[in-house]
Amino acid sequence: MLVWSRSGRLLIWVLFALIFGVLFLAPLAVILLSSLADQWNGVLPNGFTTEHYTDVARGAAWNAVKASLVTGFLASALALVSGTWAALSLRLQGHALKRLLGLLFFIPSAVPSVSVGLGLLVAFSHPPLLLNGTIAIVMIAHFVLISAFTFGNVSAGLARLSPDFEQVASSLGARPAYRLWHVTLPLLAPYLVAAFGLSFALSMGELGATVMVYPPGWLTLPVSIFSLTDRGDIFAGAALTMILVASTLVLLLGLERITARATGS
Amino acid sequence: MSEALAIAAPTAGKREPGRLWIVPPAALLALLFFYPLALIVRQAFLDDGGAANAAEIIRVLHSRFFLNALVNTVTISVAATAGCLIVGLVLALILAFVPFPGSGFIARLIDTFIALPTFLVTLAFTFLYGSAGMLNSGLMEVFSLPLPPVDFLYSTWGVVLAEVTVYTPFILRPLLAAFSLVDRGQIEAASVLGARPFRIVRQVILPAAVPALIAGGSLCLLLTVNEFGIVLFIGAKGVITLPLLIYGKAIQESAYQVACIIATINIALSLGLFGLYRFAAGRLGA
Numbered sequence A: 001m002l003v004w005s006r007s008g009r010l011l012i013w014v015l016f017a018l019i020f021g022v023l024f025l026a027p028l029a030v031i032l033l034s035s036l037a038d039q040w041n042g043v044l045p046n047g048f049t050t051e052h053y054t055d056v057a058r059g060a061a062w063n064a065v066k067a068s069l070v071t072g073f074l075a076s077a078l079a080l081v082s083g084t085w086a087a088l089s090l091r092l093q094g095h096a097l098k099r100l101l102g103l104l105f106f107i108p109s110a111v112p113s114v115s116v117g118l119g120l121l122v123a124f125s126h127p128p129l130l131l132n133g134t135i136a137i138v139m140i141a142h143f144v145l146i147s148a149f150t151f152g153n154v155s156a157g158l159a160r161l162s163p164d165f166e167q168v169a170s171s172l173g174a175r176p177a178y179r180l181w182h183v184t185l186p187l188l189a190p191y192l193v194a195a196f197g198l199s200f201a202l203s204m205g206e207l208g209a210t211v212m213v214y215p216p217g218w219l220t221l222p223v224s225i226f227s228l229t230d231r232g233d234i235f236a237g238a239a240l241t242m243i244l245v246a247s248t249l250v251l252l253l254g255l256e257r258i259t260a261r262a263t264g265s
Numbered sequence B: 001m002s003e004a005l006a007i008a009a010p011t012a013g014k015r016e017p018g019r020l021w022i023v024p025p026a027a028l029l030a031l032l033f034f035y036p037l038a039l040i041v042r043q044a045f046l047d048d049g050g051a052a053n054a055a056e057i058i059r060v061l062h063s064r065f066f067l068n069a070l071v072n073t074v075t076i077s078v079a080a081t082a083g084c085l086i087v088g089l090v091l092a093l094i095l096a097f098v099p100f101p102g103s104g105f106i107a108r109l110i111d112t113f114i115a116l117p118t119f120l121v122t123l124a125f126t127f128l129y130g131s132a133g134m135l136n137s138g139l140m141e142v143f144s145l146p147l148p149p150v151d152f153l154y155s156t157w158g159v160v161l162a163e164v165t166v167y168t169p170f171i172l173r174p175l176l177a178a179f180s181l182v183d184r185g186q187i188e189a190a191s192v193l194g195a196r197p198f199r200i201v202r203q204v205i206l207p208a209a210v211p212a213l214i215a216g217g218s219l220c221l222l223l224t225v226n227e228f229g230i231v232l233f234i235g236a237k238g239v240i241t242l243p244l245l246i247y248g249k250a251i252q253e254s255a256y257q258v259a260c261i262i263a264t265i266n267i268a269l270s271l272g273l274f275g276l277y278r279f280a281a282g283r284l285g286a
Helices: A006-035 A051-058 A061-090 A095-109 A113-123 A135-160 A164-171 A176-204 A208-213 A221-230 A234-263 B002-008 B017-045 B054-062 B064-097 B103-115 B119-129 B134-143 B156-179 B184-192 B197-226 B229-234 B242-252 B256-285
Strands: none
Touching: A006 A234, A006 B064, A006 B103, A006 B119, A006 B156, A051 A061, A051 A234, A061 A095, A061 A135, A061 A176, A061 A221, A061 A234, A061 B017, A095 A135, A095 B017, A095 B256, A113 A135, A113 A208, A113 B017, A113 B242, A113 B256, A135 A176, A135 A208, A135 B017, A164 A176, A176 A234, A176 B103, A208 A221, A208 B242, A221 A234, A221 B119, A221 B229, A234 B103, A234 B119, B017 B256, B054 B064, B054 B256, B064 B103, B064 B156, B064 B197, B064 B242, B064 B256, B103 B156, B119 B134, B119 B156, B119 B229, B156 B197, B156 B229, B184 B197, B197 B256, B229 B242, B242 B256
């Protein structure tokens, strides 16, 4: 305890509540409030309604949720396979190559998402690799952007893994493939689930690259929210944002419970 | 795998077959990321006929829209990072050393902001600080003003405040990790000996926080330079950053070469900051 006097502690906690309230609590609360607001002319809404939710449910919401979930699931699954594969096979490399490749796998997270989208447009707008205007280019953009996070999470998990289990397994005569499938991957499982959850959440909120490459008819939640607010329909935008936040949190909590049950804690 | 192979076949110098496993994921990333990246750079330096054209690059580099966007990007990034460092340090100090009932839950709540889309905060700010927002309505009602008095949202400062909210968790996380390693006994001993809290913070706690501040700060610089959603949602004509300019040139004006030139500069800036972050994080780990 750094501050011993009761009044001093109270003062510091008031300061904390102020910063936390203004920066973090107020934005979340006000999005929720505005998604339910009937009319808003004064300090507080004049009344409450669920009209914005029924509006977006009739309009863009269902397709946007579907586009976001499908994109997020496929891109995260591909990123999980490729990130785990990369992290595992990187262990077989020499020291110098390991460092260089490790760095290269991280670089997609450092490049602005808009540029990733621009690159895909430039590269895949001509035959034989004509992907511009397809759903696949959206998935690829999301995969590229989240691949570094999956790779990083799995690598961090591998680094924390005790080598004893694998050494015991191989000294007992387990072949590499058997050892990978029955020892290494089960030990890695919590990190794999966490990596999948984080990349799914990142994909759900991705805007910069998606807005560059999305084809007509495949509007993800962030793109739909932007087109609503850009038209001035900010209450419907707030309702759709709440749907995005709720589906992201449900997803993360669900994955957390799966991990907790699997590890028995 | 390597140990087992080394025991089974002690043929030093011979290439292990396991090394080739890296090829599929590396090839996938090369095709989907590095190849498009190379094409951006190529298109920035060559025109459609394949001839080098320095004139277009010089024209863009001297244009008002590019210089404005560059200045905006750097100003916003530096100001937002400074804000994140201050807010993050204050919050982390309180959470770690003056904890209250439920502070662990609050720390986790702030952490979930990392998973939320960045534009959420901008949208919320429209309701809070916009010209018809809660703050302005309240002030106009109380002081019976004819015009909204608070007008910072559609300026650089609106973007900076939104980015402070979004990126403070990235400072908070490494700081709390660093603070959990600080010896509580040392702090209690210092305060029993009569050291004031400020002195303990300066002499005992801050030295332990410096690596986390440097690593978190350089990560914030990188993320704020790359930020797109917040700036797009604020939609102020005067606040254009490099990523927004790339979007505008490519999608709204179909000026792909100009977009590629700006993207090349933006990518170079980001990779420089990424190098800084890796260097700082490497020192932190050492």
